[in-house]
Amino acid sequence: MNPIPPWLSTLADSARTMPIPRPMRPPERGGRESAVLILFGETDRGPDLLLIQRKDGLRRHSGQPAFPGGRIEPTDVSPEAAALREAEEETGADPAGIDVVGRLPELYLSFSDFRVAPVLGWWREPSEVRAADTDEVAAVSRVPIAELASPANRVKVRYGDGRMWGPGFRVDDMLVWGFTGKIVDLLLTLGGWELPWRERGLTEEFEATPQGLRPVG
Template sequence: MTDTVFEMLPGFDAQGFRLRAQRHDPEHAFGPEPAHLGHGDHVLNPDLVSGLADAKLREAAVLVPVTDDGPDAHVILTRRATAMRKHSGQVAFPGGSVDPEDDSEETAAMREAEEEIGLDRRFVEPVGRLPVYMTSTGFRITPILAVVKPGYNLIANPDEVDEVFATPLSFLMNPANHRRESRVWEGIERHYYVMPYGEHHIWGVTAGIIRTMYERLYA
């Protein structure tokens, strides 16, 4: 789709998001990275490319739930339980591994959202996908873009989620709110995006997926 056509689409309400998602081609390569790697941690850390290309990554899916609640839609996010073994306390989209009984990544993402935050899939309308997001922690994540229709209720599963919160889509799609930071991990400097929102520290893979959504749908 041309930039001119994108500019004619509605902005930060659910319908604008739906139209942008439905007109997006997730198979279109973005930037200079190898197309088969999609997007991921390697975009800001090119030294990871060879390792990701050779790794056997686990298939996972996350739901990117955008609420249909007026002119400024919101994105539902979670803060993972501090008692969890991996990524405890981090901000994340609802999601997890794709199980053998899941007939699609959409099914996996909606199932995980039901298990983690009680989001009934009857209120969830999948409207598109982003390119797969490859992580240095061993996952190949398919982000499922979805509109959440009014009438839903959320109940956090305390075994997996400490908090559920919503962030304005307009905030997340504003590049002025995207910061690049780095830290040394296992002796190597790693770069990543950070999007602080109030008391919430959105960073890492979650921020990377949000950045991909901005670049593909709103930039």
């Protein structure tokens, strides 16, 4: 049994009122309701996050790393229930061993018109995880916070019309970027894990294209 650590309770308190970047603010109306599970655990490598790698060829977010999650169904009694259900379906994580700690403010994913409820969870009793939904998930990883925070693993990604830049993270054979990368970046700040970026010129930069990410320069 692993009780909720004080640092996660503090992070959850800060997350409730955190400022939302303008591109991630939901519109007044519209958008499909969804939820993701931001699941923190701990191993001998310190705190970590559960991430999935989506399969190539999907209609939305093909090949991208993400938090487990998806659309809120009519049978879900709450966003928290939807996030736990999706995590179990996608990774096999047992909801009985997960404590819901809180929720970030609602965010908006304009590319797919999703209003996203990011649910914070603590892995009180970790269970084995795998790519349980093989139609959508290619791989599942527990990524240490220390690796996400390391300046050596941080990159910049250009996307949209080419004028927008966002944070990226090279971890566990994945390049975490886009919506998930922005949330990870916010969590590093809220949790007090953020470290200074490498000097300009030493930071890798990528551009998102229809064919995937390509190095800039």
